[in-house]
Amino acid sequence: MKKIALTLAAIGLATAAQAQTYPQRPITMIVPFAAGGPTDVIARIVGDHMSRTLGQQIVIENVAGAGGTTGITRAAQAQADGYTIMMGHMGTHGAAPALYPNLKYDPTKDFAPIGLAAGTPIVIVAKKDFPANDLKGFVDYMKTNGEKVNMAHAGVGSVSHMTGIFFNAVVKTKPTMVAYRGTGPALNDLMANTVDYMTDQIVNVAPQIQGGNIKAFAIATAERSPALPNLPTTKEAGLDGFEVSAWNAVFAPKGTSPEIAKKLSDALVKALDDESTRKRLLDLGGVIPSGAERSPEALQKLVESEVARWTPVLKAAGATAE
Amino acid sequence: MGDFFSNLSLGFGVALSLQNLGLAFLGCLVGTLIGVLPGVGPIATIAMLLPITFGLDPVGALIMLAGIYYGAQYGGSTTAILVNIPGEATSVVTALDGHQMARQGRAGVALGIAAIGSFFAGTVATLVIAALGAPLTKLALIFGPAEYFSLMVMGLVFAVVLARGSILKAIAMILVGVLLSTVGTDLETGQERMTFGLSFLSDGIDFAVLAMGIFGIAEVMRNLDNTEARDIVHKAIGRLLPNKEDFKQSYASVIRGTVIGSILGILPGNGAVLGPFASYTVEKKLAKDPRRFGRGAIEGVAGPESANNAGAQTSFIPLLTLGIPPNAVMALMVGAMTIHGIVPGPQVMTRNPNLFWGMIASMWVGNLMLLVINLPMVGMWVRLLKVPYRLMFPAILMFCAIGIYSINSLPTDVMFIALFGLVGYLLIKLGFEPAPMLLGFVLGKLMEENLRRALIISRGSLATFIERPVSAGLLAVALVLLVLALLPSIRKGRDEVFTE
Numbered sequence: 001m002k003k004i005a006l007t008l009a010a011i012g013l014a015t016a017a018q019a020q021t022y023p024q025r026p027i028t029m030i031v032p033f034a035a036g037g038p039t040d041v042i043a044r045i046v047g048d049h050m051s052r053t054l055g056q057q058i059v060i061e062n063v064a065g066a067g068g069t070t071g072i073t074r075a076a077q078a079q080a081d082g083y084t085i086m087m088g089h090m091g092t093h094g095a096a097p098a099l100y101p102n103l104k105y106d107p108t109k110d111f112a113p114i115g116l117a118a119g120t121p122i123v124i125v126a127k128k129d130f131p132a133n134d135l136k137g138f139v140d141y142m143k144t145n146g147e148k149v150n151m152a153h154a155g156v157g158s159v160s161h162m163t164g165i166f167f168n169a170v171v172k173t174k175p176t177m178v179a180y181r182g183t184g185p186a187l188n189d190l191m192a193n194t195v196d197y198m199t200d201q202i203v204n205v206a207p208q209i210q211g212g213n214i215k216a217f218a219i220a221t222a223e224r225s226p227a228l229p230n231l232p233t234t235k236e237a238g239l240d241g242f243e244v245s246a247w248n249a250v251f252a253p254k255g256t257s258p259e260i261a262k263k264l265s266d267a268l269v270k271a272l273d274d275e276s277t278r279k280r281l282l283d284l285g286g287v288i289p290s291g292a293e294r295s296p297e298a299l300q301k302l303v304e305s306e307v308a309r310w311t312p313v314l315k316a317a318g319a320t321a322e
Numbered sequence: 323m324g325d326f327f328s329n330l331s332l333g334f335g336v337a338l339s340l341q342n343l344g345l346a347f348l349g350c351l352v353g354t355l356i357g358v359l360p361g362v363g364p365i366a367t368i369a370m371l372l373p374i375t376f377g378l379d380p381v382g383a384l385i386m387l388a389g390i391y392y393g394a395q396y397g398g399s400t401t402a403i404l405v406n407i408p409g410e411a412t413s414v415v416t417a418l419d420g421h422q423m424a425r426q427g428r429a430g431v432a433l434g435i436a437a438i439g440s441f442f443a444g445t446v447a448t449l450v451i452a453a454l455g456a457p458l459t460k461l462a463l464i465f466g467p468a469e470y471f472s473l474m475v476m477g478l479v480f481a482v483v484l485a486r487g488s489i490l491k492a493i494a495m496i497l498v499g500v501l502l503s504t505v506g507t508d509l510e511t512g513q514e515r516m517t518f519g520l521s522f523l524s525d526g527i528d529f530a531v532l533a534m535g536i537f538g539i540a541e542v543m544r545n546l547d548n549t550e551a552r553d554i555v556h557k558a559i560g561r562l563l564p565n566k567e568d569f570k571q572s573y574a575s576v577i578r579g580t581v582i583g584s585i586l587g588i589l590p591g592n593g594a595v596l597g598p599f600a601s602y603t604v605e606k607k608l609a610k611d612p613r614r615f616g617r618g619a620i621e622g623v624a625g626p627e628s629a630n631n632a633g634a635q636t637s638f639i640p641l642l643t644l645g646i647p648p649n650a651v652m653a654l655m656v657g658a659m660t661i662h663g664i665v666p667g668p669q670v671m672t673r674n675p676n677l678f679w680g681m682i683a684s685m686w687v688g689n690l691m692l693l694v695i696n697l698p699m700v701g702m703w704v705r706l707l708k709v710p711y712r713l714m715f716p717a718i719l720m721f722c723a724i725g726i727y728s729i730n731s732l733p734t735d736v737m738f739i740a741l742f743g744l745v746g747y748l749l750i751k752l753g754f755e756p757a758p759m760l761l762g763f764v765l766g767k768l769m770e771e772n773l774r775r776a777l778i779i780s781r782g783s784l785a786t787f788i789e790r791p792v793s794a795g796l797l798a799v800a801l802v803l804l805v806l807a808l809l810p811s812i813r814k815g816r817d818e819v820f821t822e
Contacts, residue, residue, distance in 0.1 A: 210669060211667055
């Protein structure tokens, strides 16, 4: 018994020492999506500043697949020594349990939350020729003609897929869903008037809205975005219950020592306060979390509420990926 | 027209600054290097180098990243010709005749014509982008799911012509390729297909894994049991550069390849991969003696290489004018632009004219640099063939393993190239050609997705493929090609084309 206690104490001391000198080598941040997408860009911008604070390079490793769950599964099973962390998002840590019944991790239990990084608001967009000019007209049209309408999305489990299902549930409409491999091809067909509407992250659609290639009805946040100041929020446009933004957050595997987690979370907060990092994120149309939202505890609460929010919506729509 | 020249001079003003020249050179050099190394592709490299570009201004950063991309296209041909490993879908065709030329001691000529053809194509494509970039954007919008499906049908007809041996075996290989492409998560429903519950199969088989195994590893195995191949290496290497006769034989192919590649490069959803295949088909059909193809015909290298490079460049058009990436590398460029605070879209041309025109001008500068880098080095690359196989093979295997791991960081991918290598070796032994299978694999996925998309949008009506004029036209061409191939009166001629 004494032996065990001693061993435990020794391990405790060792980890404490480890935490004090952390980080001594480069840290790997797993991004569960292909390089170049919104989550990847946010990870690289935030990771760049965190590297400077921590004095060690944060290396981004893109492990794409299965709506991001491949990368997160790998990161969740990595050693909890602070040298493998990950950028999770609304899909991997909110919708995944509903979409993937055989998911090998539990978003609410298997991670040490570090903090919220940045979110990108969702915008409701439609083809240029759509027979409605504001959100109210669009919702009315959808209620009567839903079945004739084609909704595009970037593949099962993508942000546009999930938020599209959510929107349809709020409006109580059942359009035909057309899947694309990524946002690019979906937007291409939206601009060509081949499909009718989609819901997607502002960074993906803002240029086409500004260029007059597609029309936008509303932004699904509480406040308007400086990137599209003329676009009303869903609430302003008269639609309640559709507020959603694709959040991205840093997690470490469960069991990461609190000291290491604190160092990481402090570095993240510092990055979010940095002027040039903020500017880069804002240029993307990103929403930067404020004071209270940045703590690990707030992130844990967010994950729990997101799982609770997405599970019934996706289950009702019969959306599973296995 | 005045605008055209003032725009171009603005572009060259940007591209010819000392810093940007240096970055373009660096990008081309890195690109060539990773292109030559089997398996290390431009996607992994650009992703790794992204953070390094943070300190640069956006124009310089993008010039360098673009240099890596088309540099890799050049370098990829070198590996395809010398060791028969196509690193990317676009260099599969180059391996067919290019490697045969190398085995006949004409490696230098093959590399030379590839470089010269690419340079010509690059120059033309640069002008096309500068002059017609904006109007050509509409072409991308004409191609909806129905048109795309019909284009893929036409592509599969090309695949039949690719084959060297029996037509039946070629069709069998195409179908195997199409079947392999259906492995993975179904796009529309999210159901897993043919994955046997294995999680690493849930995203399907990676093209690079299949190509590297079937071509690269299998080639190594074949050479190991084939002492005859070894002698070729010790043969005199011969001329390093094409002579007058070679040029005469291939200049028309270069021009045709450039036109085909430029057009297909603009299409969304990776239309550029079709370019080299289409060009090869056209050359084989037009040739007086099609039997030379697959045995080291210089047109079979010149045409597809030009198409490849032209397509690589015109695929920037949807990115620069619409902000819509047509393939994975371009998606990465979107990421690079956004990281640098430039949101790609229709406004880039007016809001950041120095970026837009600077990049276009730098493409031509980069192509010139690649020619300068590559032509004097042809001798050096060819000397690589003299490296004893006992040293070369382990090196190839090692680079393949590292390269494939760097794409998705998946150990299973490394095991898969070994498996596909074994399969490829068996196929070669049994007289099956791997190239049609790869084309079937590439086209299969696009074809299925677009077929279903088109049918979903038309609510199940097959008429959509005939009602839309572009789609109907493409199907008609495919039909004509097929009828020509099957018509009994010319059957004899066709047999000469396909069987030896």
